[in-house]
Amino acid sequence: MKQKLQKLGLLCVGASLGVAVSLSFNAVADKDANPNPLPIDELRAFSTVFGLIKQNYVEPVEDKKLISEAIKGMVSGLDPHSTYLDAKDFKDLQETTQGEFGGLGLEVNMEDGLVRIVSPIEDTPADKAGIKAGDYIVKIDDTQVQGMSLTDAVNKMRGKAGSSVTLTILRKGEAKPLVLTLKRAVIQVQSVKFKLAEPDYGYIRVTQFQERTTETLAKAIETLYKDNKTPLKGIVLDLRNDPGGLLNSAVGVSAAFLPKGSLVVYTEGRTADAKIRLTADRENYLRPGNKGDYLASLPKDIKNVPLVVLVNGGSASASEIVAGALQDHKRALVVGTQSFGKGSVQTILPIDAKSAVKLTTARYYTPNGRSIQAKGITPDIEVEEATLNGREDNGLRVREADLEHHLNNPSDKGGKSDASKPRSVIRPKAAPKVDASEPDSDSPRELVSKKDYQLQQAFSVLKVQQLLQQKDQPKSEPAAKPKAAK
Numbered sequence: 001m002k003q004k005l006q007k008l009g010l011l012c013v014g015a016s017l018g019v020a021v022s023l024s025f026n027a028v029a030d031k032d033a034n035p036n037p038l039p040i041d042e043l044r045a046f047s048t049v050f051g052l053i054k055q056n057y058v059e060p061v062e063d064k065k066l067i068s069e070a071i072k073g074m075v076s077g078l079d080p081h082s083t084y085l086d087a088k089d090f091k092d093l094q095e096t097t098q099g100e101f102g103g104l105g106l107e108v109n110m111e112d113g114l115v116r117i118v119s120p121i122e123d124t125p126a127d128k129a130g131i132k133a134g135d136y137i138v139k140i141d142d143t144q145v146q147g148m149s150l151t152d153a154v155n156k157m158r159g160k161a162g163s164s165v166t167l168t169i170l171r172k173g174e175a176k177p178l179v180l181t182l183k184r185a186v187i188q189v190q191s192v193k194f195k196l197a198e199p200d201y202g203y204i205r206v207t208q209f210q211e212r213t214t215e216t217l218a219k220a221i222e223t224l225y226k227d228n229k230t231p232l233k234g235i236v237l238d239l240r241n242d243p244g245g246l247l248n249s250a251v252g253v254s255a256a257f258l259p260k261g262s263l264v265v266y267t268e269g270r271t272a273d274a275k276i277r278l279t280a281d282r283e284n285y286l287r288p289g290n291k292g293d294y295l296a297s298l299p300k301d302i303k304n305v306p307l308v309v310l311v312n313g314g315s316a317s318a319s320e321i322v323a324g325a326l327q328d329h330k331r332a333l334v335v336g337t338q339s340f341g342k343g344s345v346q347t348i349l350p351i352d353a354k355s356a357v358k359l360t361t362a363r364y365y366t367p368n369g370r371s372i373q374a375k376g377i378t379p380d381i382e383v384e385e386a387t388l389n390g391r392e393d394n395g396l397r398v399r400e401a402d403l404e405h406h407l408n409n410p411s412d413k414g415g416k417s418d419a420s421k422p423r424s425v426i427r428p429k430a431a432p433k434v435d436a437s438e439p440d441s442d443s444p445r446e447l448v449s450k451k452d453y454q455l456q457q458a459f460s461v462l463k464v465q466q467l468l469q470q471k472d473q474p475k476s477e478p479a480a481k482p483k484a485a486k
Contacts, residue, residue: 046070071357072149079360080109080403081346087354089151092158103158104165105187106131107243107314109403110150114138114170116398119241119314121189122207125182131169133241133314134398138177139168161186191245194220196227197236197448201459205238205447206253209245209318214252214285215294221256225299234306234462236455237322240336244317247345251278252285254325256295257307257332262367264325267345269362274345306466307332308458311377312385313399316340323377324366333465334379335458341400343373344407363410373409374401381461382422386453426457 050070053061072084085093105124108115115137120126138145140156148156157165161184169178191210197203202224206213225232237257244250247265254264258280266277278284282293309323309332320339326332345362365371376399400406450456 072151075357075359077405079344079405079407080400081342081344081358082360083151083358085348085356085358088155090354090356093348093358102161102184102186103154104182104184106157108137108150108154109398110153111136111398111402111404113146115145115148115150115153118398119243121187122241123190124187125185129180129182131167131180132171134172135178136170137167138170139166141166159184192216192220193447194224195447196224197459200228200230200233201462202228202232202235203238203448203455204235206242206319206322208242209249209253211246211249211287213245213249214256217253217256218294218298221298221302231299231301232305234308234459234466236308236310236458236462237326237332238310238455238458239315239319239323240310240312240454241314242316242319243314243340244319244342247278247318247321248285248287250318250321251280252294254322255280255285256298257302257326258329259303262325262329265321265364265366267362267364269345271361274347274362306462306469308462308465309334310454310458311336311339311379312454313337313340313376315377316400317342320372320377321364321366324370324372327377327380328367328370333381333461334377335381335383335461336379336454337382337384338378338399339372339376341372341374341376343371343375343400343409360407363407371410373407374399375409375411376400379422381457382425383454383457384426 050066053066054063068084068086075082075084083089105121105126107118107121109118110116117126117131117133117135117137119133120131137153140153143156145153157167159165163184164181165184166179166181169180171178189208189210191206191208191213193205193207195203202221204217204220204224206217221235224235237253251264255262258264260280262280264278264280264284266275268275282295285295286293307326309326311319311323311334315323315336316339320342323332323334323339327334343363343365344360345364346358347361348356348358350356363371363373448455
């Protein structure tokens with residue numbers, strides 16, 4: 001299985017190709033010869049158009065540029081997550097999965113010719129400038145975005161750390177465009193953050209699934225138990241606005257809480273290589289070259305401690321794999337709002353040493369056979385985010401189903417459907433009141449805030465879950481009284 005994974009280079013990408021794309025692995029170099037005959041007439045038409053451009057276009061065009069643009073068009077027309085990676089894009093991709101890259105810290109996609117923000121990444125220039133999910137970028141410096149490719153827009157936002165870029169943004173509810181000047185930085189994404197929220201209750205946030213996420217999560221769990229000095233009574237695993245990342249890291253995070261050998265995810269595609277089953281076993285989550293098991297030294301009761309997984313519309317791909325696996329095994333309650341709905345797997349297929357194509361090669365399924373493609377994970381308990389104006393405006397959220405050329409869900413053709421509804425719904429009427437001594441900041445960078453309505457509700461659910469679990473535990477028989485000596 002390990003050799004198969006290394007050959008495949010399967011990966012779960014984030015919500016989009018953008019300033020921060022969450023995926024990686026090198027992949028298949030050799031494939032069996034394609035038995036399908038080449039479309040001669042279509043290739044002849046391509047050759048004719050190529051010649052007409054070379055001969056008649058108003059300015060000379062390099063052959064390399066024409067071929068490159070043709071490849072981009074051929075791949076990008078398939079689905080929102082397949083794309084051609086030239087030398088620069090390929091290098092950026094590899095840097096991103098290692099947790100460090102240059103830019104503003106944005107997850108973006110293209111919609112109606114504009115760059116739409118899927119999510120700002122925490123602790124980055126974009127996050128600190130107040131850019132929000134659902135914002136549209138209409139101008140980068142003095143250049144209109146309309147007519148640009150997504151890759152060109154992303155490259156224009158990148159630049160040397162410390163240099164500035166000005167974004168003109170359209171935001172729902174704002175009468176005029178917002179003009180924000182941001183200073184580029186080397187983005188070092190801390191994929192796991194944690195805190196002892198209160199005695200006996202831990203909080204763990206996964207912002208992206210990177211190469212070292214599983215081992216970092218293991219250290220976080222060990223630290224929480226050490227700081228608490230006694231076994232924890234519950235943990236909230238926060239996957240909100242996590243755009244995804246590496247498949248093996250998603251398996252590792254799931255394996256931390258599931259029994260060994262439990263099915264985490266399986267994939268179905270056209271080729272034999274694209275059909276795999278990944279279980280909570282070390283060979284499916286250890287990084288190549290690592291002999292030790294990051295999860296081997298975790299406290300034994302981590303497999304049973306009450307667990308709540310928090311998701312929202314920004315939770316995509318690898319996040320949905322984790323939430324779906326823990327939900328299907330009834331290991332955790334999923335709380336929050338419907339997730340993004342990206343249920344496809346991409347493989348990096350090298351063209352040469354410097355370029356590759358990122359191609360959608362399979363759909364993934366949760367242990368119970370659910371495809372979440374264009375649907376998302378339905379929370380067990382729906383908790384909408386509270387804002388100063390009341391409930392969150394989900395119209396600002398872009399999901400997989402909103403993307404052009406998105407793959408259909410197999411359940412739409414008679415397969416298994418994830419059409420379940422939440423067991424209960426919690427709708428806040430207004431933002432929760434907090435104590436005056438609470439910091440005035442409403443920033444998501446504050447890990448455990450009393451102003452975070454969804455998180456506070458998650459802890460309430462967790463405590464009820466812990467009490468019910470405690471109640472269901474069999475009571476030990478009282479010790480027999482010693483008989484009096486005769």
